[in-house]
Amino acid sequence: MTYKTPFNKPYLTGKETHYMYDAVSTGKISGNGKYTKMCQDFFEKQYGFGKCMLTTSCTDALEMAAILIDIKSGDEVIMPSYTFVSTANAFILRGAKVVFLDSRKDHPGMNEDEIESLITEKTKAIVLVHYAGVACDMDKIMDVANKHNLYVIEDAAQAVDSYYTNKHGEKKALGSIGHLAAFSFHETKNIISGEGGMLVINDSQFSDRAEIIWEKGTNRSSFFRGEVDKYGWVDMGSSFLPSEIIASFLWAQLENLKDIQNQRKKIWNLYYEGISEWANKNNIQLPYVPKFATNNAHMFYLVFNSIKDRSKAIEKLKDSSILSVFHYLSLHDSQYYKSKHDGRILGESDRYSNQLLRLPMYYELSNDQVTEVINRLKELKY
Amino acid sequence: MTYKTPFNKPYLTGKETHYMYDAVSTGKISGNGKYTKMCQDFFEKQYGFGKCMLTTSCTDALEMAAILIDIKSGDEVIMPSYTFVSTANAFILRGAKVVFLDSRKDHPGMNEDEIESLITEKTKAIVLVHYAGVACDMDKIMDVANKHNLYVIEDAAQAVDSYYTNKHGEKKALGSIGHLAAFSFHETKNIISGEGGMLVINDSQFSDRAEIIWEKGTNRSSFFRGEVDKYGWVDMGSSFLPSEIIASFLWAQLENLKDIQNQRKKIWNLYYEGISEWANKNNIQLPYVPKFATNNAHMFYLVFNSIKDRSKAIEKLKDSSILSVFHYLSLHDSQYYKSKHDGRILGESDRYSNQLLRLPMYYELSNDQVTEVINRLKELKY
Numbered sequence: 001m002t003y004k005t006p007f008n009k010p011y012l013t014g015k016e017t018h019y020m021y022d023a024v025s026t027g028k029i030s031g032n033g034k035y036t037k038m039c040q041d042f043f044e045k046q047y048g049f050g051k052c053m054l055t056t057s058c059t060d061a062l063e064m065a066a067i068l069i070d071i072k073s074g075d076e077v078i079m080p081s082y083t084f085v086s087t088a089n090a091f092i093l094r095g096a097k098v099v100f101l102d103s104r105k106d107h108p109g110m111n112e113d114e115i116e117s118l119i120t121e122k123t124k125a126i127v128l129v130h131y132a133g134v135a136c137d138m139d140k141i142m143d144v145a146n147k148h149n150l151y152v153i154e155d156a157a158q159a160v161d162s163y164y165t166n167k168h169g170e171k172k173a174l175g176s177i178g179h180l181a182a183f184s185f186h187e188t189k190n191i192i193s194g195e196g197g198m199l200v201i202n203d204s205q206f207s208d209r210a211e212i213i214w215e216k217g218t219n220r221s222s223f224f225r226g227e228v229d230k231y232g233w234v235d236m237g238s239s240f241l242p243s244e245i246i247a248s249f250l251w252a253q254l255e256n257l258k259d260i261q262n263q264r265k266k267i268w269n270l271y272y273e274g275i276s277e278w279a280n281k282n283n284i285q286l287p288y289v290p291k292f293a294t295n296n297a298h299m300f301y302l303v304f305n306s307i308k309d310r311s312k313a314i315e316k317l318k319d320s321s322i323l324s325v326f327h328y329l330s331l332h333d334s335q336y337y338k339s340k341h342d343g344r345i346l347g348e349s350d351r352y353s354n355q356l357l358r359l360p361m362y363y364e365l366s367n368d369q370v371t372e373v374i375n376r377l378k379e380l381k382y
Numbered sequence: 383m384t385y386k387t388p389f390n391k392p393y394l395t396g397k398e399t400h401y402m403y404d405a406v407s408t409g410k411i412s413g414n415g416k417y418t419k420m421c422q423d424f425f426e427k428q429y430g431f432g433k434c435m436l437t438t439s440c441t442d443a444l445e446m447a448a449i450l451i452d453i454k455s456g457d458e459v460i461m462p463s464y465t466f467v468s469t470a471n472a473f474i475l476r477g478a479k480v481v482f483l484d485s486r487k488d489h490p491g492m493n494e495d496e497i498e499s500l501i502t503e504k505t506k507a508i509v510l511v512h513y514a515g516v517a518c519d520m521d522k523i524m525d526v527a528n529k530h531n532l533y534v535i536e537d538a539a540q541a542v543d544s545y546y547t548n549k550h551g552e553k554k555a556l557g558s559i560g561h562l563a564a565f566s567f568h569e570t571k572n573i574i575s576g577e578g579g580m581l582v583i584n585d586s587q588f589s590d591r592a593e594i595i596w597e598k599g600t601n602r603s604s605f606f607r608g609e610v611d612k613y614g615w616v617d618m619g620s621s622f623l624p625s626e627i628i629a630s631f632l633w634a635q636l637e638n639l640k641d642i643q644n645q646r647k648k649i650w651n652l653y654y655e656g657i658s659e660w661a662n663k664n665n666i667q668l669p670y671v672p673k674f675a676t677n678n679a680h681m682f683y684l685v686f687n688s689i690k691d692r693s694k695a696i697e698k699l700k701d702s703s704i705l706s707v708f709h710y711l712s713l714h715d716s717q718y719y720k721s722k723h724d725g726r727i728l729g730e731s732d733r734y735s736n737q738l739l740r741l742p743m744y745y746e747l748s749n750d751q752v753t754e755v756i757n758r759l760k761e762l763k764y
Binding site: 009016017024025027028029031056059063073084085086089090092093095186187194216218230233234235236237238241244246331335337 | 391392394398399402403406407409410411412413438439440441442445449455466467468470471472474475477568569570574575576577578598599600612614615616617618619620621623624625626627628631711713716717718719
């Protein structure tokens with residue numbers, strides 16, 4: 001079925017095919033070429049990130065992180081249950097046991113206050129997720145991580161161009177705070193390259209090894225810098241780096257990042273202003289952006305009071321050819337993990353699984369379309 | 383340094399950017415769209431492959447294979463030492479112990495006769511490599527695998543459009559014989575997409591799970607076929623599927639596969655005819671294609687009598703701005719694996735590491751360039 005107003009429509013700035021053509025015509029289309037370096041430099045400079053490395057997906061960036069912190073069978077990793085499967089899979093693949101956190105009452109993001117009670121002697125890392133691009137409370141997380149000597153990995157898949165202000169009043173880009181961070185450029189994100197991702201290495205102890213793991217476990221990067229006279233197999237690794245074709249596409253997006261972000265924020269604000277009164281009256285939960293966080297307008301969601309209420313909204317919008325979609329199913333309650341979970345009830349995560357609904361959100365969404373979504377919803381009484 | 387005659391030059395058929403533009407303009411640029419299916423169908427029909435699944439690299443296809451055959455810590459996998467690191471890494475990442483085979487005297491490919499003596503109770507799979515696109519002796523391998531109940535995975539990274547004729551006189555495409563097979567479309571291969579690969583599933587017991595692993599451990603494919611009413615986390619997995627941008631590029635190549643292969647074979651034959659007499663006189667080993675195999679003209683190599691002789695040839699060609707390059711360093715003797723290897727001397731693998739040289743080989747290599755390479759080499763006396 002094709003919708004008049006789809007849920008997402010990948011936005012093209014117009015320069016993507018131009019840069020792709022340029023990349024292809026240089027004859028260097030495998031990874032780690034000119035465009036890869038341009039994109040990595042952009043992020044390092046723009047957001048104060050440590051070393052940046054493009055990957056073929058955010059999943060791959062998380063897998064690199066799991067290898068870098070040397071996750072082994074039996075290690076425990078704490079992360080939210082209300083997240084994408086890749087957050088967990090990357091660590092499961094290395095043999096970790098995943099310990100799931102519940103979500104916050106005011107926000108689908110994870111409940112930072114629960115972390116400390118779940119730490120055991122086996123805990124090695126906290127993998128936090130900046131849900132909807134809205135910062136977790138990083139001070140709380142870094143404090144508990146430092147106290148217990150844990151690694152912090154930011155799953156910043158949705159969190160490009162978003163910030164956290166810490167207790168000292170310093171505003172820091174999401175992805176610049178944990179030891180490592182992972183971004184996504186999947187077509188559903190603000191900034192896209194079809195499939196694609198990036199690992200950020202803020203703790204420089206990981207830099208050299210990251211280069212090796214990225215290059216299939218070889219010291220090829222050292223070789224090209226003239227540090228060794230031939231390159232060979234020095235570690236485990238994989239083929240994490242994307243083609244220059246993908247990097248050149250991403251470059252066109254980065255050149256237009258400001259414009260993309262401004263437009264998305266306009267749309268987001270239109271939604272918020274148009275729908276708040278109705279939502280409040282019907283006791284429907286609105287997106288929440290804590291004082292310490294910014295809004296990168298990745299997503300506009302509503303949380304209904306029941307799965308039935310949500311279904312009613314989905315159907316209502318569908319009648320006007322508008323596609324709205326729910327989001328994650330709690331990972332702790334999945335077919336794969338249910339029997340491995342420790343049995344704690346994660347009620348908030350389940351609530352968001354059953355009751356959260358995402359509204360259409362993309363660059364080319366017109367004011368009229370937003371108004372129609374709002375007006376159709378407002379016809380509903382709960 | 384830029385060479386007048388580089389070692390490789392990725393060939394563009396001219397339609398790549400056209401199809402990429404088409405993929406991008408449809409707005410479906412993440413994975414598993416129209417072009418992905420067209421490419422997969424092409425391989426299934428053209429070569430009699432089982433289910434085909436595009437991946438972001440051959441490395442990723444091998445990693446999928448390792449997950450599919452359920453490699454666990456302590457399992458042993460037999461493979462050649464003279465191969466790319468990814469052949470081994472994919473299994474190392476799952477905790478396997480790799481047991482390395484030596485190469486053949488007449489060919490850098492692995493010595494099939496050694497396999498059986500290396501099988502233990504822990505052996506789970508044989509990963510064979512069709513070096514230079516020239517078939518291993520598949521009857522020998524399948525017989526020993528069947529006898530010992532082992533999985534056979536074909537690392538067919540270099541082996542697109544190449545065949546094996548079995549003892550019954552049946553000609554089968556490489557990649558269609560083992561339980562699983564992995565192909566590469568890296569820019570150095572005959573058929574390219576920058577970075578890219580494909581998993582072939584010939585044993586249908588793996589088909590359903592392969593779909594799940596490919597889709598990040600979810601049953602999303604089942605969901606879209608209407609077999610389940612929502613999709614969730616059902617297994618481990620990763621993001622193995624490439625963007626439609628990559629698949630559309632690959633499609634342009636596949637449309638021109640016949641032309642690409644004909645041209646490469648012409649070049650290969652020019653080399654062979656021009657250089658054989660000199661090579662034979664100087665006791666230099668030429669490429670060997672057994673009766674049961676075909677030549678897909680992936681590579682033209684020479685094996686010199688010493689590392690010094692090879693260096694002399696590299697320098698000689700470099701003087702005329704021609705780039706020739708050696709190939710793998712034996713994995714059993716690598717910094718990473720040396721201490722884990724069982725100590726067997728793999729003399730042939732080491733010989734090819736030290737003495738094999740690959741000559742420039744790409745679609746746009748002109749007759750004059752080939753002739754120049756040959757003439758420069760012929761000036762050498764050993």
